[in-house]
Amino acid sequence: MDVDEFWDLIERSGRETDTRRTRVAWLVDDLSRRPVEEIIDYHIWWTTTQNRGCTVDLYAAYWFVFGSGSLDGFEYFVSWLVSLGRETFEAVSDCPDRLIEQPQVLHLLELEDLYANSTKRRPRDPEQMWEERPEFESLAYVAYHAYEQVTGQEPDRLGEAAETRGASSGFPLVPAIGSVPSGEQWDFDDELELARRLPKIARYRNV
Template sequence: MDIDGFWELVERSARETGTRSARLEWLEDQLCGLSAEEIVDYEVWFTVCASRACSWDMYAVYWTITGFGSSDGFEYFVSWLISRGRDAFEKVADCPDRILELPDVQRLFEWMKNFVHRRTTWSSDGRFRLKRVTRVRREVWPREENPEFESFAYVTFGSYVQVTGLEVDSLREAVRARGVDSKFPFLTFHAQPDGEKWDFDDEAEFVRRLPQLARQYGLTR
């Protein structure tokens, strides 16, 4: 399976189902019809894509939108991004600030309008101060639209075990044997997101790196 085949499965799973649980079942059924080698192919491409999106700027996007800073949550956010399909992923992977161009994210902001505390205050000299949101009414998001999709990252596990009779660790070993290592979970294995680590509370740096997101939150006039 090449990268085109991977994205075709990801996108068909969305087109042919209506819920996340149904989507996972559909994908697992499709993968069970493939060879063990092809299942490894799928997992390799998923890992490559997830690692490509593992950057400090993307982490800042996740941190800002959700109001949380969990490394596990960031991994689930990247899985969700992959689940949106190739066009969405390619738009955002190398330029996280374009996240606002995704219709899914635009809907999230509509739902959040009346539930999220304002993130900025303005001082007397006209400069803003970025305040991290520590509590978000996440129930405002329909469960199917939550920008985290943990289970999407595990869809190969059951099919691989069923097709091969081996343990999931064998799948991970097969991926590493292809020369592919995951950046998740970062920090746990001393892996680091790409790019320069920066302080998300640094208002000037936030505006410089993520200007569209800064405007969305009123950080620039």
């Protein structure tokens, strides 16, 4: 499996299903019908792609746009960003400031604004809320589930197989042991630095 096949699977899973649960199931089913080597290939491309998004500037964009500084949440956000497809992921990972321009992001912010300012708030459907969150943790585990089904081995063996081929994940992030997003670290409280690095997001915050 090459990188084009990897992205084709990610994007087809979105077109073929209408919920996150069915999307994950679709991917697990597809991978489970492939040779083990292709499952490992998929996992390597997933790891490589996630690592590409594990940068301090993308973390800052996530922080400022969605108002969350959770490192676990950032990991799940990167998974969600992958779920949006190759074009969106590559545009935002190459230039995190573009996050605020993405239609999916603007839609989520609009929903939050409508809910926050509604004079007749109604309880939100938990299932719908889950579908709307800019985080997609379970998408990261599809290769593990497929690997376990096909080999009968513990899913952790998949990570070991990928590491023998040089694919090691930058997640989870643990500052205490020096595991942080890659790139030059900067002070998120520095408004001038924010405006320099993420000018569109800085303008959005000041509207």
